[in-house]
Amino acid sequence: MKAHSGEVGVFVRIRPTANFSPDLIECLPDGQTVNVHQRKDPKKPQDTKRDQLVYWSFRLDGVLRDVSQEEVYARVCQRVVLGALDGYNGTLMCFGQTGAGKTYTMTGSTESYKQRGVIPRALQEVFREVEKRTAHFFSVHLSYLEIYNETLVDLLSSLQSSPRSSPRGMVVTEEPGRGVFIRGLSLHPVHSEEEALNLLFEGGLNQMIGSHALNRNSSRSHSIFTLHIESRSRTLCDDKYVTSKLNLVDLAGSERVGKTGSAGQIFKEAMYINKSLSFLEQAILALADRRRDHVPFRQTKLTHALKDSLGGNCNTVLVANIYGEAAQIEETLSTLRFASRMKCVRTNPAVNECSSPEAQIKKLKKEVKMLKEELSICNKLANRPSSMLSEAQLAEINSQVQRYLAGTLEEISIVSIRQVQAVFAQFKLAVHRKPEEKGKSPISQTYNSEKDQSAKTAGTKEWGSVEDGSFEASTASQKNTQRPSSAKTKKSKDKPSQSKRPEEASPVSRKGSESGSEPKLNSVQMAEESLEPDTESADTQSQAPANEPFHLDSTRPKAEAFEDFKVGPGSKINSILKENKSVLLERRSLLRQISEEVNAVKREIDRFTASMQQQRETRGGEGQYVATEEEPGPTSLMQLKELKVLYRQRYQVLREIKAEVNYCQHLVDQCRMRLLTEFENWCEQSFLVSEDVTTDKVLEHGKDNQRPSELDPNSFHSFCNARCRMLKLRNTRAVSSTPLQRRLPPS
Numbered sequence: 001m002k003a004h005s006g007e008v009g010v011f012v013r014i015r016p017t018a019n020f021s022p023d024l025i026e027c028l029p030d031g032q033t034v035n036v037h038q039r040k041d042p043k044k045p046q047d048t049k050r051d052q053l054v055y056w057s058f059r060l061d062g063v064l065r066d067v068s069q070e071e072v073y074a075r076v077c078q079r080v081v082l083g084a085l086d087g088y089n090g091t092l093m094c095f096g097q098t099g100a101g102k103t104y105t106m107t108g109s110t111e112s113y114k115q116r117g118v119i120p121r122a123l124q125e126v127f128r129e130v131e132k133r134t135a136h137f138f139s140v141h142l143s144y145l146e147i148y149n150e151t152l153v154d155l156l157s158s159l160q161s162s163p164r165s166s167p168r169g170m171v172v173t174e175e176p177g178r179g180v181f182i183r184g185l186s187l188h189p190v191h192s193e194e195e196a197l198n199l200l201f202e203g204g205l206n207q208m209i210g211s212h213a214l215n216r217n218s219s220r221s222h223s224i225f226t227l228h229i230e231s232r233s234r235t236l237c238d239d240k241y242v243t244s245k246l247n248l249v250d251l252a253g254s255e256r257v258g259k260t261g262s263a264g265q266i267f268k269e270a271m272y273i274n275k276s277l278s279f280l281e282q283a284i285l286a287l288a289d290r291r292r293d294h295v296p297f298r299q300t301k302l303t304h305a306l307k308d309s310l311g312g313n314c315n316t317v318l319v320a321n322i323y324g325e326a327a328q329i330e331e332t333l334s335t336l337r338f339a340s341r342m343k344c345v346r347t348n349p350a351v352n353e354c355s356s357p358e359a360q361i362k363k364l365k366k367e368v369k370m371l372k373e374e375l376s377i378c379n380k381l382a383n384r385p386s387s388m389l390s391e392a393q394l395a396e397i398n399s400q401v402q403r404y405l406a407g408t409l410e411e412i413s414i415v416s417i418r419q420v421q422a423v424f425a426q427f428k429l430a431v432h433r434k435p436e437e438k439g440k441s442p443i444s445q446t447y448n449s450e451k452d453q454s455a456k457t458a459g460t461k462e463w464g465s466v467e468d469g470s471f472e473a474s475t476a477s478q479k480n481t482q483r484p485s486s487a488k489t490k491k492s493k494d495k496p497s498q499s500k501r502p503e504e505a506s507p508v509s510r511k512g513s514e515s516g517s518e519p520k521l522n523s524v525q526m527a528e529e530s531l532e533p534d535t536e537s538a539d540t541q542s543q544a545p546a547n548e549p550f551h552l553d554s555t556r557p558k559a560e561a562f563e564d565f566k567v568g569p570g571s572k573i574n575s576i577l578k579e580n581k582s583v584l585l586e587r588r589s590l591l592r593q594i595s596e597e598v599n600a601v602k603r604e605i606d607r608f609t610a611s612m613q614q615q616r617e618t619r620g621g622e623g624q625y626v627a628t629e630e631e632p633g634p635t636s637l638m639q640l641k642e643l644k645v646l647y648r649q650r651y652q653v654l655r656e657i658k659a660e661v662n663y664c665q666h667l668v669d670q671c672r673m674r675l676l677t678e679f680e681n682w683c684e685q686s687f688l689v690s691e692d693v694t695t696d697k698v699l700e701h702g703k704d705n706q707r708p709s710e711l712d713p714n715s716f717h718s719f720c721n722a723r724c725r726m727l728k729l730r731n732t733r734a735v736s737s738t739p740l741q742r743r744l745p746p747s
């Protein structure tokens with residue numbers, strides 16, 4: 001017999017008898033062929049002429065006549081059992097007329113060890129192999145089913161360990177991935193040959209007791225003893241395992257109803273047997289016919305229960321048990337016909353490989369963990385924020401958004417979904433922020449508050465409006481009108497008139513400037529203007545604790561780094577800033593001087609005007625003005641007129657210089673912003689360098705598969721520091737080589 005071959009193995013076993021009929025049953029020397037001779041009319045007296053006999057020849061896989069139980073097992077069953085241990089389903093069926101030796105073949109004699117049948121030998125083989133195959137862990141379960149008159153009976157339900165039978169009874173069920181199984185049939189784990197034999201015998205006993213109690217003949221039922229084998233590798237950490245079922249089927253006697261001449265219950269039993277065996281035959285015919293798509297497995301419980309054990313991926317073997325006597329020749333012929341049909345069934349044995357859900361979950365979890373780690377490394381390599389954004393990274397994103405809104409950053413480069421989410425969150429904040437807070441960036445906010453503070457400390461006054469008939473001039477208003485600072489927005493809120501354009505808030509009244517008419521002769525209060533100190537260091541120092549995103553290393557504060565930056569990569573923009581500031585100071589100085597001149601002229605005009613007013617009041621307000629010795633005459637009037645002309649001239653100069661101061665202030669502000677932006681970029685790149693080094697550490701650890709503690713810490717630290725320094729230098733050179741505009745265009 002060929003296990004895993006492409007066809008069902010079929011053997012015929014002849015029950016030993018003293019009345020063997022060699023004339024009718026001829027076993028050829030090839031050991032595979034049995035010829036049967038049957039008289040044309042068995043009822044007629046025996047004819048000596050051979051030509052009156054009908055002749056059939058059956059070529060099978062083996063003819064077992066007068067062979068021991070041991071040989072039967074070796075030739076019929078052993079390979080199927082070994083196949084089951086390798087993961088192939090196996091079925092061994094005994095088919096034949098009642099008393100032909102099916103049970104003897106299957107179970108054998110319980111009294112004689114030597115005469116034990118296929119099932120005990122299979123159990124022995126299984127547990128011997130389990131012990132031998134140490135590389136695998138096997139689990140073996142047993143079930144024992146009886147099918148009597150289309151009723152399913154669990155022959156092992158009497159055991160304490162068996163689950164309660166389902167209230168709906170047992171049902172033949174099919175499930176994807178599990179195949180056909182009997183729902184409600186108890187499965188019993190067995191760990192030794194002895195345990196398994198106990199169950200076999202217990203089942204046999206239950207079958208016998210049930211037959212007696214119910215007054216039924218045990219030979220009228222089918223019994224299926226099944227080994228459920230599961231095998232897992234002990235050496236491979238694999239979630240895959242193999243399963244198999246080994247069905248050992250003892251079918252009911254196959255004799256036909258007509259022949260038995262039975263009635264009543266026996267007739268009924270015979271009907272059911274005939275029905276099930278008939279459908280078994282039909283199923284086998286359908287399996288043998290490759291043109292047929294449908295196999296009627298569900299017609300009976302037997303065929304349904306054996307659905308995946310008759311062909312398909314199963315190693316199937318049939319033993320046709322026959323009598324050797326002439327009296328049984330009809331049934332013998334019938335059995336052999338069935339066997340020859342079975343021989344035509346093709347099989348395609350395949351290992352039942354499964355994946356355990358637990359192992360699969362474990363494997364998937366492991367895979368997710370590995371992918372997360374891989375993503376984390378990729379993020380670090382690409383300088384992308386990892387799972388959670390740190391405070392420093394959030395601060396940087398906030399800074400980028402503010403700079404973008406202020407127009408100093410052209411675009412925000414997208415590096416990850418989390419970063420995009422954070423950017424949108426910042427935009428949302430910006431949209432919902434109170435109007436007075438809008439336009440503040442972390443940099444400008446701190447910077448301007450510092451500047452405003454210094455301006456206030458220096459006693460600087462702002463340009464006033466002409467609402468109350470006088471106006472004031474101040475450098476603060478210049479700043480307010482040119483920069484989106486907090487000082488400006490606050491001013492705008494408190495005094496709406498000051499939110500107007502620079503020329504509207506200039507010393508020249510709106511009417512005067514727009515219509516070209518004579519401006520009101522107001523004094524210009526020009527307070528002592530303190531020259532703006534070089535606040536860059538102080539500004540940045542004040543920012544550092546607010547932002548705190550980047551520290552080039554743990555030992556240096558940001559303010560020191562800024563000083564380095566100004567003399568290093570930021571030296572160009574810093575020198576432009578200084579130059580612009582000196583021009584601004586010079587213009588402011590000139591503005592102060594012209595303001596004083598305008599005020600002096602104004603005071604002179606006021607003096608003349610007051611004197612004339614006094615004279616008019618003295619004369620009752622009538623007549624012409626006549627100059628007295630003490631009072632200025634027409635000459636004085638001329639002087640007053642000249643003073644007014646002078647006032648207008650100086651006032652025009654004052655306006656022009658004021659515009660220059662505004663422009664210079666704007667340049668200084670832009671330079672300052674540029675310097676700070678460049679510095680932030682420089683810091684950012686330095687920060688990323690640190691990240692690079694961190695990644696290197698991770699990779700280094702991964703590559704060498706060493707724990708940090710196993711590394712030489714000094715050597716590793718030196719290496720990282722040197723690498724960090726080299727990368728910083730590379731970034732610094734890249735930044736400092738960026739061309740800067742000397743004069744930035746006004747926005």
Ligand SMILES: Nc1ncnc2c1ncn2[C@@H]1O[C@H](COP(=O)(O)OP(=O)(O)OP(=O)(O)O)[C@@H](O)[C@H]1O
Binds near residue numbers: 098103
């Ligand atoms: N090859 C054999 N060698 C010795 N004794 C045998 C052999 N075959 C059958 N017998 C004997 O014949 C008797 C009937 O056999 P068995 O019970 O196995 O028949 P069966 O086909 O199972 O019948 P049933 O359909 O009623 O179950 C038994 O006593 C058994 O010991």
